Amino acid sequence: xxxKLWLLLLLLFLSLFSKAQxxxxxxxxxxxxxxxxxTSISEVVLRAAPRNLKLNDGNIVMSVAGNKNFKTSTNLxxxxxxxxxxxxxxxxxxxxxxxxxxxxxxxxxxxxxSSQELQGYLRSLSPExxxxxxxxxxxxxxxxxxxxxIIDIKLKKNMNLGWKxxxxxxxxxxxxxxxxxxxxxxxxxxxxAYHFLTGYNNGIYTYRYNALQNLANTNIMRTRxxxxxxxxxxxxxxxxxxxxxxxxRLGINIRRNLRESHRTRSGTLYITxxxxxxxxxxSENDNPTDYSQGNYGITADYTFQNKDFKLNFLGNYLAVKxxxxxxxxxxxxxxxxxxxxxxxxxxxxxxxxTVQADASYKAGNADFEAGVKYSHSDTNNNIRYDTLxxxxxxxxxxxxxxxxxxxxKILAGYIAYKQKFGQLQINAGLRFENTQSISNxxxxxxxxxxxxxxxxxxxxxxxxxxxxxxxxxSYSRKITRPVFSQLNxxxxxxxxxxxxxxxxxxxPSFTSQVKATYRYKNWITSFIxxxxxxxxTRYPMYxxxxxxxxxxxxxxxxxxxxxxxxxxxxxxxxxxxITGQVTGYYNYExxxxxxxVFAIGIYNFEVRLNQVFSLPKGYTVNLFANYESKSGxxxxxxxxxxxxxxxxxxxWLDNKLSTKIGYNNIFDSYDQYGEFxxxxxxxxxxxxWWDSSRFFFTLNYQFGNSKYQVKEIQKTDEENRxx
Numbered sequence: 001x002x003x004k005l006w007l008l009l010l011l012l013f014l015s016l017f018s019k020a021q022x023x024x025x026x027x028x029x030x031x032x033x034x035x036x037x038x039t040s041i042s043e044v045v046l047r048a049a050p051r052n053l054k055l056n057d058g059n060i061v062m063s064v065a066g067n068k069n070f071k072t073s074t075n076l077x078x079x080x081x082x083x084x085x086x087x088x089x090x091x092x093x094x095x096x097x098x099x100x101x102x103x104x105x106x107x108x109x110x111x112x113x114s115s116q117e118l119q120g121y122l123r124s125l126s127p128e129x130x131x132x133x134x135x136x137x138x139x140x141x142x143x144x145x146x147x148x149x150i151i152d153i154k155l156k157k158n159m160n161l162g163w164k165x166x167x168x169x170x171x172x173x174x175x176x177x178x179x180x181x182x183x184x185x186x187x188x189x190x191x192x193a194y195h196f197l198t199g200y201n202n203g204i205y206t207y208r209y210n211a212l213q214n215l216a217n218t219n220i221m222r223t224r225x226x227x228x229x230x231x232x233x234x235x236x237x238x239x240x241x242x243x244x245x246x247x248x249r250l251g252i253n254i255r256r257n258l259r260e261s262h263r264t265r266s267g268t269l270y271i272t273x274x275x276x277x278x279x280x281x282x283s284e285n286d287n288p289t290d291y292s293q294g295n296y297g298i299t300a301d302y303t304f305q306n307k308d309f310k311l312n313f314l315g316n317y318l319a320v321k322x323x324x325x326x327x328x329x330x331x332x333x334x335x336x337x338x339x340x341x342x343x344x345x346x347x348x349x350x351x352x353x354t355v356q357a358d359a360s361y362k363a364g365n366a367d368f369e370a371g372v373k374y375s376h377s378d379t380n381n382n383i384r385y386d387t388l389x390x391x392x393x394x395x396x397x398x399x400x401x402x403x404x405x406x407x408x409k410i411l412a413g414y415i416a417y418k419q420k421f422g423q424l425q426i427n428a429g430l431r432f433e434n435t436q437s438i439s440n441x442x443x444x445x446x447x448x449x450x451x452x453x454x455x456x457x458x459x460x461x462x463x464x465x466x467x468x469x470x471x472x473x474s475y476s477r478k479i480t481r482p483v484f485s486q487l488n489x490x491x492x493x494x495x496x497x498x499x500x501x502x503x504x505x506x507x508p509s510f511t512s513q514v515k516a517t518y519r520y521k522n523w524i525t526s527f528i529x530x531x532x533x534x535x536x537t538r539y540p541m542y543x544x545x546x547x548x549x550x551x552x553x554x555x556x557x558x559x560x561x562x563x564x565x566x567x568x569x570x571x572x573x574x575x576x577x578i579t580g581q582v583t584g585y586y587n588y589e590x591x592x593x594x595x596x597v598f599a600i601g602i603y604n605f606e607v608r609l610n611q612v613f614s615l616p617k618g619y620t621v622n623l624f625a626n627y628e629s630k631s632g633x634x635x636x637x638x639x640x641x642x643x644x645x646x647x648x649x650x651x652w653l654d655n656k657l658s659t660k661i662g663y664n665n666i667f668d669s670y671d672q673y674g675e676f677x678x679x680x681x682x683x684x685x686x687x688x689w690w691d692s693s694r695f696f697f698t699l700n701y702q703f704g705n706s707k708y709q710v711k712e713i714q715k716t717d718e719e720n721r722x723x
Contacts, residue, residue: 010459015222036445043226052569053084053524056134057462058472058517060524060567064130065156068612069569072622072649074170074660074698076125076153082610082624084524084567084581086151090670090690092119094151097137097528097586098563102149115496120199120233124168124182126700130158137528138474138515141458142369142416145479148373148511163187164704174226174694178203184293188624193241202232206691209267209494214683215443216544218274223495225267234258239299247554251301256294267332267495282341285330285496293318308362315355322348329640330496340496342390342397350484350584366419372412379406383490383623402490403442404504408481423464431456433479439504441489448504452481464538470519475512482506486553497546500538503553509534513561522569529562539593566587575615581608585619591634620649622662632674639673643692660698668693691692 036451052063062083064070072077081088087095092543096102104118127305136150143150163186170180182199211223239253271281297318326347330339356373385400416429434453440446460474488502513530535556540551558565565583572578606628624645633640647662671689676682 011565014637018371036296042086046425047366051566053522055462055470055472055517055519055524057425058138058474058515058526059134059136059516060133060526061134063132065128067127068577068614068620069610070127070642071612072647072660073127073618074136074661074696075123076127076130076646076663076695077119077122079127079130080122080151082134082579082608083135084579085526087139088604090672090688090692092554096135096149096151096172098561098587100137100149102136102151103144103147105152107154113277117296120180120182120235121197123170123180124184124197124199125153125155126166126168128658129156130154137526138460138513139458140416140460140474140476141414141431141456142371142429144373145431145433145454145456146411146481148478148480158709161188162705165702166220166704167699167701169699170697171695172203172694173692176204176205176206178205183480191243195241196236196238198236200232200234203230205229208689209687210689211498211684213685215271219271219280220276221273221547222270223498223533224265224270225265225495227263229264230261231259231261231262233260243427247304247306249303251299251307253299254297255300256296258290259290259293261291263287263291264287265658267486267496269495271346279561282333283330283496284333285328287328287493287715289320289324289326291324292627292649293320293322303666309677310360312356312358313356317547318350319346322351324348326493328493328496338388342400343386343394344383344400346381346383348382349380351379354646365421366417368556369414369416369418370416373410374412375408375410376425376572377406377408381405381488381490382483385471390421398443400441400491402488404488404490405440405442406437406487407482408435408437425462426460427460429458431458435481435508439487441504444489444502446489454510468521473514474515478511478513479508480511480536481508482553486536489692500551501553501702503667506536506553507534507555509536509555517600523566524568525564525566527562527564529560531558531560533558535559535589539591539675540682540684540685557590557592560586560588561591575613577612577614579608579610581610582606587633592636598678599633600634600677602632602634604629622647622649629640632677635677636674637677641670641672643667643670646661647696658700660700661696663693663695699716 022193023457032712052067052069054061064076064079069082072084077088077092080086080094085096089095094102094104104122108441131154134150134152134154136152137148139150166184167184169185170184172178178201180201182197182200184195184197186193186195189195206229207227209223209225211221213223215219215221235257236255236256237255239251239278242250244250265288266284266286269281269283269285270279272279275583297316299317300315324344326344326346328340328342328344330341331337332339335689352375354373354375356371358369358371360367360369362368381402381404383402385397386394387397388475389395410433412431412433414429414431416427418427420426432453432455434451437449439448456477456479458474458476460472462470463471464470486502486506487504489504491499491501493499497501509532511530511532513528515526515528517524517526535558536553538551538553538557539548541552563583563585565581567579567581568580582605584603584605586603588602589599591598606626608627609625611623615621615625622645626644627642627644627706628640630640644667645662645664646666647660648659649660651658670692671687673685673687676686
């Protein structure tokens with residue numbers, strides 16, 4: 001009902017806006033006169049929008065540069081948020097096909113960046129720097145088996161000689177401010193292209209968490225937590241791209257990233273009797289944290305191409321060092337008496353090396369590809385806890401402290417074949433991946449060794465009936481290995497009575513899925529269904545004696561899933577474009593939990609409406625609305641939520657300067673409410689809030705005399721899994 005009301009108000013606003021334009025001008029502009037017979041709001045005749053969407057082997061390809069839908073977007077991250085099939089969550093995580101975290105590719109190859117660095121890089125790209133975005137929700141066997149989805153970003157290219165620069169600055173304002181600055185320089189000669197990128201981001205993000213739980217002894221516990229994260233990030237990367245001759249090309253890239261953060265997390269635990277007349281516990285806790293990360297990477301890329309044959313070699317090295325120090329202070333709130341106090345000191349080191357070779361050959365209408373890849377990762381994690389004793393001295397706490405080491409080697413290879421028969425195109429591939437891993441929980445003297453080989457096939461076929469009708473069908477089998485944080489058996493605290501802990505015995509999961517896509521002109525509909533075995537998940541474990549709530553890791557036997565998505569751009573008037581998207585989800589989990597098995601089919605849907613208004617004097621207004629229905633899983637239920645964004649864009653100085661202002665999440669309505677379904681096991685309700693409701697201002701300036709786009713660095717599957 002609320003969503004329908006907003007739609008009615010929106011249409012009323014647009015109608016009044018249109019009428020006000022006529023009164024202010026005294027007449028309709030010439031452009032509107034030309035369309036007056038077909039675009040009168042009172043008649044609302046829908047017309048086909050420009051061809052900004054197309055299919056490539058069943059994958060949506062969205063044009064970005066010159067697309068009015070993205071003219072007010074501050075950067076590429078905002079573009080992805082409005083792209084059909086892509087979801088950006090409150091912490092700016094990127095997902096496609098439901099909750100799949102995709103690999104990000106630049107010009108066909110993945111970028112070498114951590115998730116935080118990647119977000120910064122996407123923010124440094126303005127929409128006009130990007131030619132298109134391709135959403136691949138069912139990658140073939142030629143890609144790493146970890147890649148359940150891929151977003152391939154094609155940058156605009158121009159081989160003019162000379163230099164080019166771009167500055168992009170963003171400021172976000174709510175209770176606190178956050179600033180982002182990036183400078184991208186490139187210089188191109190006939191033989192060598194030099195590129196340099198640096199960025200500095202700093203400011204404050206906030207987060208709130210509230211929970212209400214009816215305890216086993218009938219008491220009522222309220223948990224409140226407020227977090228302020230004051231951080232700064234500095235990154236720099238430089239490289240050279242050598243065009244040795246017409247057949248040979250060599251690229252070298254080095255990078256350095258430094259991140260520092262001071263987080264203050266404060267909260268309260270308030271427990272009363274069932275009738276809430278008597279206070280059982282009223283405590284407050286403080287958790288100040290100092291965190292730092294330093295990493296550096298080197299990438300070397302060599303390509304040889306002669307007529308229809310192409311050979312590529314890639315080598316990569318990455319080193320990451322994380323440090324974190326925490327204090328956990330818990331006091332009785334009325335008296336300020338100290339109840340408990342412990343400290344933690346974390347040191348985490350990650351080293352990754354990868355080498356790979358890929359070859360392709362074109363014979364007539366057929367393409368043949370083959371490749372091999374070897375990767376080795378080594379992770380060492382040492383976290384020490386010290387607890388304040390009755391003698392007012394900090395002593396080593398072996399129950400919380402942990403030393404964990406993880407080594408992994410992966411040898412992979414693939415063969416792929418593609419051929420076109422008239423309007424029919426066939427793709428087939430087969431990949432193998434042999435994984436050897438050793439996880440060593442030194443503190444508890446537990447070693448888990450694994451060595452397994454998996455064969456992963458893929459197949460797709462697409463047929464173009466005519467320029468307006470196109471159909472594709474694809475199948476793939478994927479493997480998802482547990483990431484380091486899921487394996488590491490140490491406690492990560494949210495509050496003194498709430499934490500999650502890893503499980504070194506987690507098994508990898510395997511997903512088989514089928515995807516069908518149909519395009520009629522600009523209307524694209526896709527349907528995905530499949531089954532995932534040994535699903536990795538977290539589940540809550542409540543201790544009624546201590547009131548501690550743990551989140552533990554486990555493998556579920558299986559889940560069945562299906563996703564149906566349709567997107568339809570339409571043009572109501574020359575100055576009014578709309579892109580609509582409706583997505584339906586189905587998820588059936590077979591979940592053993594405690595002494596029962598819960599198997600519930602969950603249906604939910606999401607609706608998006610992106611409206612762009614091209615106004616006189618070069619102003620562009622964008623109104624974006626997103627609604628998510630009730631959702632959840634076998635254990636939790638999440639309430640509906642919605643968000644509305646408004647932004648305005650204007651270009652200056654012959655389009656070299658662009659300014660944008662706007663307000664995201666205008667009604668501060670995108671927090672997440674959840675509750676545990678099975679009250680007889682645990683009666684728990686929770687709420688997560690992020691400061692996504694904020695005003696923003698963006699300044700983008702381009703300078704120089706060249707538009708040469710350098711080759712981007714690449715990212716390995718293993719680096720994705722260090723998040």
